[in-house]
Amino acid sequence: MGTLEMTRKNSRKWLWAVLGWLVACLLFFPIFWMFLTSFKTEVAAVATPPQLFFQPTLENYVEIQARADYLNYAFNSVAISVGSTILALLLAVPAAYAMSFFPTKRTKGTLMWMLSTKMLPSVGVLVPVYILCRETGLLDSRIGLIIIYTLINLPIVVWMIYSFFKEVPKEILEADRMDGASTQQELRHVLLPLALPGIASTALLSIILSWNEAFWSLNLTTADAAPLTAFIASFSSPQGLFWAKLSAASTLAIAPILIFGWFSQRQLVRGLTFGAVK
Amino acid sequence: MSSSLTVERHPETRPPEQRTHRQVSTLPLVAPSVIALLLWMIVPLVMTIWFSFQRYNLLNPEAREFIGFGNFTFILSDPGFWISIGITILLVVSVLVITIGLGTLLAILFDQEFPGQGIARVLAISPFFVMPTVSALIWKNMLMHPVNGLFAQITRGLGLGAIDWFANFPLLAIIIIVSWEWLPFALLILLTAIQSLDHEQLEAAHMDGAKPLALFRFVMLPHLSRAIAVVAMIETIFFLTIFAEIFVTTGGGPGLATTNLAYYIFLKALLEFDVGGASAGGLIAVILANIVAIFLMRSVARNLDT
Structure with missing residues (x-):
């Protein structure tokens, strides 16, 4: 009886x-295929039948830098996501500190209101934000995107840090x-060391969200301040198939965030459920 | 939730003079965030409302004038607008059904113990971290391309011919791409919720002879209902304004076949430069999103213990 139960369980x-592994591989496959294609020549990338084994080359990675100045876009992505994250933390940490350790009767309302600003669909304010940026010279500028991403992510950042502060034992x-x-x-000496892991993971989430944001970056940048989301979008033009180069650029663009x-x-x-699911 | 059953110290238990001393100083800490968000919310919104009552085209800014509800009557009588609303609803509902349906099943799967579970889970949630423009272009070119795409190569190899996804089933193609991006999100949230389920309770029900299906229906699903509601509402808010995936694949076409509300407004604003019309459409999007948001806020507020 015991062994039968064991074998059945096993x-x-x-x-x-x-x-589990089948599902995982299926879901991951497009990323894997992209990674593989990035080491193929353009000819091999579109070959029939598709090649699983081939002579790998790094030429695509060299090409996207030489021809499209990949590092320029990568720098924009880093500057914008890190910049907006630092700005959001500077605003959010004091607010979250005050609200979690010295709550007043307005605290809950303030938190909920902050969250509600997140519900404003970006497309609803596309026109005014575009016009405001144009008037103030912030169109196609890194500063413009940094400000917008800071404001977009601020509610989530406040909420997350708030919930981490809440977990710090008050007795200490x-x-x-x-x-x-x-x-x-x-x-x-007390609060910072305790809350640092929480602040770090909040910063990580903010960087991830800013890095992948693709509404404002596509609409408000053209060349100078374009981050990687916009650079990758430039591969959507129908002229010529540059799948291997697209793959190389994409691999570099998603690797750090992955x-x-x-x-x-x-x-x-x-962070993503505003603490509603823990 | 049961995990947060720690002893809550109330502010009243502190010495009174310390409490008042500390509380006076909290306003300057909160104010910067509040003011920044207040400006971000009010200024553009007021401008949107203001523009939506004007005839205002950036190509001909001199002809700017107040026209009352003119933009709204124009938009509401534009068949393209109603098509975009229909496409938005179709897109939102089908991706919701796919991600939450499959997400629940996968969450149960990844809750089981098996060798290499941690790595498998990491692989499965990876698509969520891929930027939308990359996901869309990878799927469009390398998987769904009618000649060189992997799908076409496989089906042709099996003698079935190839599907030209973006010509014949453009909306379905977008639905598949967005589902791939968001299934990991549903999986991640629902898995977290399942893991907070008391496994002894499950074992007990199992010992009592409950069938797996009954376990799922009467123990698992009620426990998950709140997490499912949260996922559905957060996803809805994102799906109402799907943009990048359409921008880099179909450009809203062929015809209007993949023009959702966000893309309709984008076309009006940055291609026709019709500020008034785009603002009116934007306002309608804001109202739609707010209807969903009210439900989300309620669900979050219930879980907030200040």
Whole structure:
């Protein structure tokens, strides 16, 4: 009886493994295929039948830099996503600190209101934002996108940091205060080390969202400030098939964010659902 | 949720003089965020409302004048607008059904213990981190291209001929791409929700002789209902304004076959330069999104313990 139960459990485990891995490979396949294609020549990329084994080449990676100045777009992406994340953290950390440790009766309302600004569909304000950017010279500028991404992500950043601060045991802070620590010391030596992992994963989420944002970047940039989302979109023109180069550019564009995402998947749930699912 | 059953210290338990001292200083900490968001929400919205009552074309800015509800009557009598509303609804509903249906099944699958589970899960959620322009172009070119795409090569190899996805089933193609991007999101959220389910309760029900289907129907699904609602509402807000995937693949075509509301407004604004018309359309999008948002906010507010 015992061994029968064991074998049944074991065989079920293997069934789950086969199913799970099948699904995982299917979902990941487009990314894998893109990665593979990035090392093919343009001829091999469109070959019939599709080639799984081929002589790999790095020529596409060299070409996208030489012909399209890939690094320029990559720099824009880094500057915009990191810039907007730092700005959002500067605004959000003090606000979240105040709201989680010194809540007033307005706190809940303020938090909910911040979240509600996230519900405003970007396309509803496309025209005014476009006109405002044009009037102020922020069209096709990194500063313009940094400001917009900061504002788009600010509610999520505040919410996430708020929920991390909430988890810091109040007893620790109070014990410290009894020992005569000043607010400054308390912040630097107690709160910051405790909240740092939370702030880091919030920053990661903010970078991921800014990096992949593709409404404002497509509509507000043309050349100078265009980030990678807009650069990749330029491959959509029907002239010529540059699949291998598209793949190389895409691989470089998604690699850092994919790795960030893998590391922060658990915190992402909290951020993306505004704490509604933990 | 049961995991947050920690002892809550209320502010009243602090010495009163300390509390008042600290609370005076919180306003300057919160104000910058609030003011920034207030400006971001009000200024463009007021401008949208203002423009929506004007005849205002950027190609002919001198002819700008107040025309009351003219833009709204024009848009509401434009068949293209109603087509775009229909396409938006079709897009939102079908991607919701696909991602949540499959997402629930996959969440149960990845909740099981099997060798290499962690890596398999990481692979499965990866599509969510791919930027929309990359996803759309990879699918359009390398998978769905009617001649050199992998799908066409496979079906032709099997003697079935090839499908020209973007010519014959453009909306279906967009639905597939967006579903691929968002299935991992549903999976990730629902998996987190399942893992907070008390597994002893499941075991007990199993011991009592409950069939797997009954377990799913009467234990799993009720537990997941809130997470499913949250996923549905967050996805709806994103799906109402799907843009990049359409922008790089079909450009709204052929004809208007893939022009959703967001793309309709984009065409009006940045191709026709019709500020008034685009603003009126934008306002309608805002109203639609707000109807959904009200439900989302309620669901979040219920879970907020301040």
